[in-house]
Amino acid sequence: MAKLTKKQKEAHAKIDKSKSYDLAAASSLVKEITNVKFDASVDIAIRLGVDPRKANQMVRGVVTLPHGTGKDVKVLALVTPDKEAEAKEAGADYVGLDEYLQKIKNGWTDVDVIITLPSVMGKLGPLGRILGPRGLMPNPKTGTVTMDVAKAVQEVKAGKIDFKVDKTGIVHAAIGKVSFDAEKIAENAKEILQTVIKLKPTTAKGTYLRSIHISSTMSPAVIVDVKTV
Template structure:
């Protein structure tokens, strides 16, 4: 059995109730984030879905109102005739066939790849390179778009993709522990509302099983779902 560190043991001692309101849980999350670095704030939601069925799958995006707290490098792939100077000012990398060539050579110096639809057939051959890294553009993740400028702005503002894993659990970062309580709460409620609004059509009965948050190195804190619905 893995030994619990003194730091984590002390953090767990701060959790005195089984469930907390959203406001209380945010306050507690920040108190249990005791490492020397700035931790991520994580949300983990267990849903009453079975993703092996097409009508019970959940995969979509949302823009966190207060951002992610991360600086992401954006790359944009377009046909040569669609490249504009403003794209080069907004994104970190903008290219066409030259960018595809760099990716083929393993030169991947970006966190998100946005592509126009006409370039997707050319990217198909790079699935083995981009797929395992989670960088292959797709319509579901919002990274295949005709409106390049709007898409760049959305990701810079805090657009994130999430999906339920094969056990029906959604894992999602909703900020950093150095955010204000108010900003973390705004992001947390946005996560809850997005998952609620994108409820799969095949769900029968209760949708949410339980909802936990934690810092990336801290203990889990269970939220009172009734409180969230008010």
Template sequence: MSKRYNESNKKVDSEKLYDIKEALSLAKETATANFSETVEVSVNLGIDTSKNDQQVRGAVVLPKGTGKEVKVIAFAQGEKVKEAEAAGADVVGGEELADKIQGGWFDFDVVVATPDMMSVVGKLGPVLGPKGLMPNPKVGTVTFDVEQAIKDIKAGQVEYRADKGGNIHLPIGKDNFELDDLYENFTTVMETIVKARPAGAKGRYLLNIAVSATMGPGIKIDPQAIIKLLA
């Protein structure tokens, strides 16, 4: 571990369950790198991901944004091309855009597509899939309402998906965000995840919650604080 990390780690009690704002404040304080660090929330859920009815996946718009400029490309045709461009898509296209990506171009963060363009986008599965860039109706990136989808993404929409261990990792802003802005993003994320609880999930749902800056230590948050907050 680096000297900087060890110094930051001394500020955090690894055995303590912190209050939400105290944890977020510590995440800001332990972000000591010479670049703007991302503040991330990690949640471990009490779900059985081997069962299809216990998958937790979706998207949430962070009210205070991500602090990052997101490049969005859109696959559309006809009038939807104008809608996508007006909404702020960085690149809009069809077959020619697919060919460009097949040729190794990946200067974008999110892909949006209208349903009638999925025959074109589907061919890109082998290159977009491994990078987590394949559009999906479950997270709102396959839709005829491309205007709203692009506006949401540009405003701060982030996708979440529980991995095999039931873990979700999501950015909630940058270390230079005001504490109240991080708090608002955090509570919006937690409210969304709690609402996404599968009906088949039994017992405790929120097992462990932590926040951290990119290069900082994890700071545990008391799950009961979330339950009280959202009650």
């Protein structure tokens, strides 16, 4: 096991490993124990009592964080010419169709979200092997396949994110930056937690919210008291 640096030891020492914290205290503590020189991301990990291998226990959804993620989300709008102006005005970083389909085919995936039209989805099918593993394949359930391209782009830019439980039963999501006020981090965390709770599968047995951890880039994780959510 790698040795901890002096700053890492100091960060660990500030966390009481024998207790869990409410969202407000956890958010403040994460800011306090982050010592990197850049504006680190703040992430939440929610362990759920589900079996993701079963289709009827898959937890997936979208949420608009009230204070955004703090990240400049790069959006590619794969649209027909009649929708290009609409996508550009809404703030899409890249707008087009065939030229970008070719770029993706050649391995280009330097975007965070792809928004497209229902009529274009057929052209994206062959690119599933490239887009799927990177979480970039548009999906009607997350609002990224739509006729209202402008609204979709604006929502993503404003802090709308999609999440999906992984194969170990954990939902991971970025909920802000360390430069955010602790209150904003806590409010973003509460928003995604409430959304996840509403999506509890009827087939899930036992405790649904198993554990919640909040951490920043390279910081130790802070345990959130599930009972306070």
